[in-house]
Amino acid sequence: MQPSAALTPSTNPAPFRGARLVIEIPSDPAVARKARDWLAAPLRSEHPGLTDDVLLCLSEVVTNAHRHTSTPVITIDALLDETYVDVRVHDDRADALPEPAGLQLADEGGRGLLLLDACADAWGVAFPRGRRPYGKTVWFRLAVRPERAPALNPGRSPREPGEPEEPREPGEPATR
Template sequence: MHRASALTPSAPFFGRHAERYRLSTPHTPRAPKIARDFLVTLIGVQHPSLIEPGTLCMSEVVTNAIRHTRSPRIAIDVSIGDERVLVRVHDNRPCPLPASRKPPHEEFEHGRGLALIEAHAARWGITFFGGLSPRSKAVWFELHETAETRGAGAIRTDLP
């Protein structure tokens, strides 16, 4: 079962060989594609089985930041470990909070984002920054590679 949490997982669980990357993109309709491409570049070789769920979750979280905030920049942090990937999407508006709700009718184009994240991420949540008067938030999700999925969707590097 997937659960939302207000606590952002800390980077140390990735171990000392973890890689961390950051992208800052303007508040633009191109941001979700830029963020997806960024993630694929980072995890494509090491975690090919996480590309599909990762790009789906990334697209939803960045789209929500663009659609529901006026943040001039969206910051994206990606931490990569041997079996896990953690993505944090920061904006400067702590409210409105994203809320997972019953998925709407299949014909609706909007309102399914967090349900998709709930279905594809191992965990997800929201972290607030600024103490009792939050000034910003990060919506994050975590992807886990399992023995069954390791190697699935592998990118072939032996092609001419």
């Protein structure tokens, strides 16, 4: 698994048309939750079909920055474009590069980069100003595609759920 070399955080497929959000969050055990909470509402508004995947990737990258660096503050820069979502997570440790862990089946952790690689269309590592002394940025991008649109039940609004079904007899199949 290698970061995507074709895309860098500064390479956009088209002129940027969307929202840019930036936050600095103290690096503490709650940093991943704070990052998800910060980005969730704008994502649900702009790209509901990408929300879960983007928040999972964000959580993994921010958690890695917290666990594997001593950076006091993590900076997150999110671009919510019409055609993609691009997220950059900056810390001050250029020497702590993300590498997949050698995993054992029973391990409970160490799968963050595998999840990032599986969910993101592209990801990589960049160094601000092209030089390592200024820390690093781990970035990822997810494209907006029709197959990522949220599934809605035709005829029902997500805010108006249907009536609950009557209880079934044992062995009776469910109806939809």
